[in-house]
Amino acid sequence: MMAQYGNESNYQKSIIQRFKAEGDPELLIVVDKLLTGFDAPRNTVLYLCRSLTAHTLLQAIARVNRLFEGKDFGYIIDYYGVLGELDQALTAYNELSGFDEEDLEGTITHVKEEVEKLAERHSQLWDLFKELPNKQDPEAFQQHLAPKDIRDKFYDRLSLFARTLKMALSTLDFVKNTSEEKMDRYRRDAAFFLRLRVAVKQRYSDAIDYRQYEAQVQKLIDTHIKSNEVLQLTEQVNIFDKAAFNKEVEKVEGAASRADIIASRTAKTISERMEEDPVLYKKFSKLLEETIQAYHQKRIDDLEYLKRTTGIMEQVRDGSEGDEPETVKDRDVARAFYRVVEETLKAVDLPIEKDRAAAIALRLDDIVRAHRIVDWIRNDDVKKRMEQAMEDHLLDLRNEGLDMGFDAIDEILKGVMRIAENRYA
Secondary structure, eight states, X not given: OHHHHSSHHHHHHHHHHHHHHTOOSOOOOOSSOSSSSOOOTTOOEEEEOSOOOHHHHHHHHGGGOSOBTTBSOOEEEESSOOGGGHHHHHHHOGGGTTSOGGGGTTSSOOHHHHHTTHHHHHHHHHHTTTTOSOTTOXXXXXXXXXXXXXXXXXXXXXXXXXXXHHHHHTOHHHHHHSOHHHHHHHHHHHHHHHHHHHHHHHHTTOOOOGGGSOHHHHHHHHHHOOOSSOOOOOOOOOTTSHHHHHHHHHTSOSHHHHHHHHHHHHHHHHHHHGGGSHHHHHHHHHHHHHHHHHHHTTSSOHHHHHHHHHHHHHHHHHTSOSOSOGGGTTOHHHHHHHHHHXXXXXXXXXXXXXXXXXXXXXXXXXXXXXXXXXXXXXXXXXXXXXXXXXXXXXXXXXXXXXXXXHHHHHHHHHHHHHHHHHHOO
8 A cells, every 4th residue: 555655644545535435445444533524424334432422422423424315314333332421422512502402402313213113104105095995906006196296295205114114124123023024014015115106207207316216225125125126217208209209108008007108298398398389388288187187087088098198299299289371380480479479369359360370470580580699588689679670560560450459569579589589599
């Protein structure tokens, strides 16, 4: 080591840095070192093998009290029996004088107290499914988790149960004093619900957040849960990648499950693209919501549900209802302007022919294109000139007999600018 690092100081700095960042080495054995100025949030376990008192004890346990991804607690393994000194240290240490005594309660929690919460957390998880008549039907579990608020509760409760189970199975007292039957049930339920989590995340297109798949939960799976299946979350395929998305849908069994994947992924796309064509995507969103409700209210069967969601997805892919005038079909932004014009005038009882609405939209699009420059969205002067030119055109139309009020003109300008800033950014 001295040949490689030159001196003890360089060697120590390198070891500490590797411990903080890379996880190799995983264990540092120190005597009167790293009690102050040592900040490694990933440091999870402290083994105490010597006498420590007062501020020295507080400094030592503080090495594991930082939060880190996948870490709920810092663990202290006390081989020497010094934690009995902790209450006195907390009371006597003058730097803690600003804290009330109740603020310091819970500084140390015995692992047994956390493990004792396992049964309650297991029951709370199952309580989400108490209304299901058939607890052997995986499809029923997935459908029960269709509402997002229930899924969020499920994810949170499962995560808490799994982390507590991992802690329990790592504790000698729990393993010695718990029947094998009960431990097997906890393991089976954990495996079942973890598979269910993967399935519903895919089915309802929930965002993949690998932080939810904590290191502790992964450790539980690797160490204590035997499974022939791979519990894997993958990035979701965009609906516009037709071949890949169709392949993903084909992996799922059942028309209802496929329809749910299509519906949730289409809803996500609608939400992401709403500002690009608000009138169109609001229609698609309403149509999709009505289809989902019709299925949940049992007014349509699984096959009809799949047929309707697929049809809506195809329209979203096309970005069209299919009834726009030919003049705007090849100009996406003008097509969105056309819908704003038509919708606004319809709202003020001023129906307009489709071709005329399309002609107005094309002219507005030409004006936007003529005025836009690099970074025009952040240039107020350019935006004002653009709006003024469009307003002048709409006022000319008003003078030509298209009797739209000033409120309607303002609404059209507002809608057109909203789209232009998203499409011509």
